[in-house]
Amino acid sequence: MNLKKVFVLLIKELKLGSxxxxxxxxxxxxxxxSIVISLIFGSFFIRTPRLGIYFEGEGEFKSLIxxxxxxxxxxxxxxxxxxxxxxxxxxxxxxxxxxxxxEKLKKGEKVSLKSYVFGESYARNRAIIVVTIxxxxxxxxxxxxxxxxxxxxxxxxxxxWRLRVFPLIVMVAIFFGGLFIPATSLxxxxxxxxxxxxxxxxxxxxxxxxxxxxxxxxxxxFTGILILIINNIFIINPSMLTIFTILGAIMATSLxxxxxxxxxxxxxxLSFWKIGGIVLFFPVIQYxxxxxxxxxxxxxxxxxxIKPILExxxxxxxxxxxxxxxxxxxxxxxxxxxxxxxxxxKGEYL
Amino acid sequence: xxxxxxxxxxxxxxTLFFKNRFFSMITILGLVAFIIIYFALPKLEEDKIxxxxxxxxxxxxxxxxxxxxxxxxxxxxxxxxxxEKVSKKVIxxxxxxxxxxxxxxxxxxxxxxxxENEMKEAYEYIAKELxxxxxxxxxxxxxxxxxxxxxxxxxxxxxxxxxxPILAFFLIIAETLGLSTLISDELENKTIYALLSTPxxxxxxxxxxxxxxxITTLIPSLLFILITVGFRNFPLIFLLLIFGSLFAISIGxxxxxxxxxxxxxxxxxxxxxILIIIPSFNVxxxxxxxxxxxxxxxxxxxxxxxxxxxxxxxxxxxLPNILILIISQGILFLFGSLILKRRLI
Numbered sequence: 269m270n271l272k273k274v275f276v277l278l279i280k281e282l283k284l285g286s287x288x289x290x291x292x293x294x295x296x297x298x299x300x301x302s303i304v305i306s307l308i309f310g311s312f313f314i315r316t317p318r319l320g321i322y323f324e325g326e327g328e329f330k331s332l333i334x335x336x337x338x339x340x341x342x343x344x345x346x347x348x349x350x351x352x353x354x355x356x357x358x359x360x361x362x363x364x365x366x367x368x369x370x371e372k373l374k375k376g377e378k379v380s381l382k383s384y385v386f387g388e389s390y391a392r393n394r395a396i397i398v399v400t401i402x403x404x405x406x407x408x409x410x411x412x413x414x415x416x417x418x419x420x421x422x423x424x425x426x427x428x429w430r431l432r433v434f435p436l437i438v439m440v441a442i443f444f445g446g447l448f449i450p451a452t453s454l455x456x457x458x459x460x461x462x463x464x465x466x467x468x469x470x471x472x473x474x475x476x477x478x479x480x481x482x483x484x485x486x487x488x489x490f491t492g493i494l495i496l497i498i499n500n501i502f503i504i505n506p507s508m509l510t511i512f513t514i515l516g517a518i519m520a521t522s523l524x525x526x527x528x529x530x531x532x533x534x535x536x537x538l539s540f541w542k543i544g545g546i547v548l549f550f551p552v553i554q555y556x557x558x559x560x561x562x563x564x565x566x567x568x569x570x571x572x573x574i575k576p577i578l579e580x581x582x583x584x585x586x587x588x589x590x591x592x593x594x595x596x597x598x599x600x601x602x603x604x605x606x607x608x609x610x611x612x613x614k615g616e617y618l
Numbered sequence: 619x620x621x622x623x624x625x626x627x628x629x630x631x632x633t634l635f636f637k638n639r640f641f642s643m644i645t646i647l648g649l650v651a652f653i654i655i656y657f658a659l660p661k662l663e664e665d666k667i668x669x670x671x672x673x674x675x676x677x678x679x680x681x682x683x684x685x686x687x688x689x690x691x692x693x694x695x696x697x698x699x700x701x702e703k704v705s706k707k708v709i710x711x712x713x714x715x716x717x718x719x720x721x722x723x724x725x726x727x728x729x730x731x732x733x734e735n736e737m738k739e740a741y742e743y744i745a746k747e748l749x750x751x752x753x754x755x756x757x758x759x760x761x762x763x764x765x766x767x768x769x770x771x772x773x774x775x776x777x778x779x780x781x782x783p784i785l786a787f788f789l790i791i792a793e794t795l796g797l798s799t800l801i802s803d804e805l806e807n808k809t810i811y812a813l814l815s816t817p818x819x820x821x822x823x824x825x826x827x828x829x830x831x832x833i834t835t836l837i838p839s840l841l842f843i844l845i846t847v848g849f850r851n852f853p854l855i856f857l858l859l860i861f862g863s864l865f866a867i868s869i870g871x872x873x874x875x876x877x878x879x880x881x882x883x884x885x886x887x888x889x890x891x892i893l894i895i896i897p898s899f900n901v902x903x904x905x906x907x908x909x910x911x912x913x914x915x916x917x918x919x920x921x922x923x924x925x926x927x928x929x930x931x932x933x934x935x936x937l938p939n940i941l942i943l944i945i946s947q948g949i950l951f952l953f954g955s956l957i958l959k960r961r962l963i
Contacts, residue, residue: 293885301892316736318905338740354766357905380760387767388904390665391688392710394771396740398687399747405757406750415749416724417742422705426732452884534884535799542792543647 269474277471277479281453291487294445298491299498301444302437316340317393319401320359322350325367332404339400351384360389361397373409426558431582434499435552435574441495442513442573443548446488446520447527450480451537454528473615477607480528481521488517501581508580508589515596516573522603529610551575569599623818627826631800632833648792649838652785656846659778666690666772668708669744670728672700673715683751688772697728704728711741713748720753768929775928777902782846783923784898787916789839790862791894794870795887797831801874802883805961820962824871831867836860843927851926854933858926861943862919868950869894875958897921915946 317339323330333341342359344350350362362384372379385394454477457463466476492513496502502509531537551571554560555578565571576592579585586592669684671677672694684691692709694700700712712728719725725745729738750756804810804823813823839859847855869890877883897917901924911917922939925931 293888297888317740336739337736338743339736351766356909359905376758378758378760380762383761383763385763385765385769386905387765387769387771388774389771390774391771392665392667395667395687395689395744399743400740402747402750402757402759403743405759406755409757411755411757413723413750413755415746416722417727417745418724419727419729419738419742420701421729421731422701423731428734448884456879533799535796538795538884539645539648543651546651 269472269478273471274475274478274482277476278482281479281483291445291449294448294487295491297444298437298441298495301440302495302498317361317389317396317400318342318359319397320344320350320353320362321365322347322362323365325365325369327365327370328408329365329370329404332407333401336400336404339397354384354386357386357388359386360393361385363401370408373405376409427555427578427582431578432555432558434501434581435555435578436549437495437499438492438516438574438577439549439552439570442488442492442516443520443570445491446484446517447524447541448537449484449487450477450521450524451528451531452534453480453483454525455531455534455537458532473611477525477529477611481525484521484524485517488520489513492517496577499581501577504584505580505586508586509577511589511593512573512576512596515593515600516570518600519569519573519596519603522600522607526603526607526610529607529614572596572599620817620819620822623822624826624829627813627818627823628829628833631826631830645793645834645838649789649842652789652842653845656778656781656785659776659781661776661778663774663776665770665774667710667744668692670694670700670703670709670712671715672697672712673719674717675715675719677715677752680748680752683748697726700728704730713745719749723749725749779928780902780924782843782927783901783920786839786842786859786923787862787898787920788895789842790835790859790866790919791869791891791916793831793835793838794866794873794891795883796834797827797867797870798874798877798883798887800827800830801871801958802877802879805874806879810962820958824958828864828867828871831870832860832863835863835866839863847927851930854926854936855923858919858922858936858940861940861947862923865915865919865943865947865950868947868954872950872954872957875954875961915942918942 319333319339319341320343321330321333321341322344330343333339342353344353344362347364350359350364353359354362364382366380366382369379454463457466457476463476467473493502493510496509496513527537527540531540547568548570550568551565551574554562554565555574572592572595576586576589579587666688668690670692671680681691692703694703694712697714700709700714703709704712707730711730711733714726714728716722716724716726727741727745729741733741801824804813810823814820836859839862840856843855843859844852873883873886873890877886894914894916897911897914898920900911900917901920918939922936922943925936925939
C-alpha cells in the first residue's frame with residue numbers, strides 16, 4: 269500500500285465530495301437533527317404541566333405563579349387566545365383570573381374561577397396545576413400555614429432529559445457521515461463505473477477503499493466532536509471523549525465501507541439504514557425509555573460508545589474506561605477482518 | 619393512456635423491486651420491526667399520580683380530595699413499605715403523617731431520587747394541600763371547569779396506540795425514495811427515451827410508477843394497521859391510507875423529477891423527510907409543537923389516522939384532512955410534471 273496514493277485519493281474525495289449534496293448534508297444533518305431532537309424531546313420528556321392564564325386585572329398572583337417550578341405558565345392577552353391554546357393542547361389548563369380576585373381573597377369572600385381543561389391532558393398534570401394554584405392562593409389570602417416538609421430521596425439520581433436524548437444526538441453525529449459517506453461514495457463509483465477506471469490504473473483496491481474510509485472517518489470525528497463542544501460536554505474530559513469518538517468513528521466508517529462493498533444501489537442502502545438503524549440505535553432507545561433493561565442494550569455494539577460518553581457527560585469521569593476501550597477495539601478489529609475478507613472475496617467484482 | 623402498457627410497465631417495476639431479495643426482505647423486516655415495537659410497548663398509559671400514604675393518625679378528608687382529582691392512593695403498611703414502593707416506582711411518591719402531625723405541622727415526603735426537581739416541588743405542594751384539606755384549612759374557592767375536546771383523564775391513549783398512525787406514516791414515506799429512484803434511474807440511464815421510442819407514452823410510464831408506488835406504500839401500512847388495530851373502521855382507514863400513499867407518491871415524483879442522480883435524491887429526500895416527520899410528534903405528545911406544523915400537509919395524514927384509530931371519528935370530520943391531502947398532492951404532481959417536461963425536452 270502506497271500512503272502517498274491514498275493521500276492523493278483522499279484529496280480527490282475531499283475536493284469532489286465538498287461539492288456533493290450528500291456530503292454537505294452529512295455535515296449539516298447532525299446539527300439540524302440535534303436541534304430538532306432537543307426541541308421535540310425536550311418538551312416530550314419533561315412533561316411539566318402547562319398552565320395558560322388570562323388576567324382580567326393585575327396583582328401579586330401573576331408574579332407568584334411565574335416563580336413556581338412545578339408548572340410552566342404562559343400569559344394570554346385575550347380569552348379567545350387562551351381557549352385556542354387549550355384546544356391545541358399547548359397548555360393543559362387555561363384559567364381566567366378575574367378582577368378584584370386578590371381583594372376578595374384577602375377579605376375572605378368566595379371567589380369564582382373559570383378554567384378550560386384540555387381533554388387529552390394527563391390527570392397528574394391537572395392535579396399538580398390545581399395544588400400549585402391552591403398554594404399560591406393561600407399565600408395571597410394570608411391563610412398559609414407554615415408546614416415543614418422533610419424530603420427523603422430514595423435510590424440513585426437518574427439522568428436528566430437533556431442527557432437522555434444526548435445519545436441519539438451523538439449517534440447521529442458519529443454514524444451519519446461515518447456510515448453514509450464511504451458507503452455512498454463506493455456505490456456511486458460502482459454505478460458510474462469510475463471504480464473500474466481506477467482499478468486499471470496503478471492503484472490498489474485497498475488504497476481506494478482506505479481513502480474513502482479516511483474521508484468518512486474525518487467527517488465522523490469532526491461532527492462528533494463538534495456536537496460534544498456545542499453541547500458543552502467536550503470540555504468535561506476532552507482526552508477520553510476524543511478516544512471514544514475516534515473508536516465510534518472507526519466503527520461507523522468500517523461499517524460504511526463494508527456496506528459500500530456489498531450494496532449496489534442507494535435504495536438498498538436506505539433500506540439497510542431503515543432496519544439496520546434499529547440495531548445501531550437500540551441503546552439510544554434504552555436511554556429514552558429507562559424501563560428497558562440495560563442488559564439488552566449490552567448486546568448492541570454501539571452501547572459501548574454511548575455508555576462511556578454519557579457517563580463522562582453525567583459524572584465528569586468514567587470508572588472503567590479500559591473495559592469499554594478494549595471492547596470497542598475488539599469490535600473494530602472484527603469489522604476490520606470482515607472488511608478485509610469482503611475486499612478479498614468481492615474485490616474483483618466491484 | 620394505454621391500460622395494457624401501464625400493466626406491463628407496472629409488472630416490470632414490480633419484478634425489478636422483488637428481484638432484489640435483500641430490498642424486499644428488508645421491507646418485510648421493517649414491517650415486522652414496527653409490529654414488534656408496537657407489541658413491546660405497554661398496553662396502558664399511566665396518567666395518574668399514585669400517592670402512597672402511611673399515617674399514624676386517622677385520615678378521612680384527603681381520600682375524597684384525592685379521588686376528586688383523579689389520584690390513586692396506596693395505603694402503605696409501614697414506612698419501609700412506603701420506601702420500597704417508591705424505590706420500585708410502584709407509586710409516584712409517599713407521604714408519612716406522624717402522630718404529632720397536626721401539632722408540629724411536619725410531614726415526611728418520600729420521593730425517588732430520579733424525580734425531577736420540578737416534580738419534587740409539585741409533590742410538596744400536594745403534601746401541603748393534603749395537610750390543609752385534612753386539618754380544616756380549606757380555600758373559599760368555587761371553580762367551574764370546561765373540558766375542551768374528549769376528556770381522557772384517567773383513560774389516556776397508550777403510547778403504542780398513539781404510535782400506530784405515526785408508524786403507518788413512516789411505512790408509507792419510507793418507500794418514497796424508492797419511487798424517486800425508479801424515476802431518476804429512468805432519466806439517468808436514459809431508458810426513458812428507449813421506452814418513449816415504443817408506443818408507450820410519458821403518461822403511461824408515470825402512471826405505472828404511481829401504481830407501483832401505491833402498491834409498495836399502501837400494502838405495508840395497511841398490513842401494519844390490520845395487525846395492530848384489526849378491521850375496526852377499516853373503510854375509513856383504507857381511504858385515508860390511499861390518499862396518504864398518493865401524497866407520498868407525489869413527493870417521490872417531485873424528488874425524482876428534480877434530482878439529477880441518486881446522491882441528490884438522498885439529499886433532497888432527507889430534508890423533506892425531516893420536515894414531514896415533525897408533525898407526527900404532535901400526535902405522540904399533543905401541544906409539543908406550535909400550530910405552524912399544520913402548514914405541513916403530512917400533519918393531516920397522521921392527524922386523520924389518529925382521529926380514526928384513537929377517537930373513532932366519522933368521515934365528515936376527516937373531510938378537511940382528505941381535501942388538504944388531495945390539494946397538496948395535486949400541487950406536488952403539477953410541479954413534478956412541469957419540471958419533468960422541461961427535463962425531457
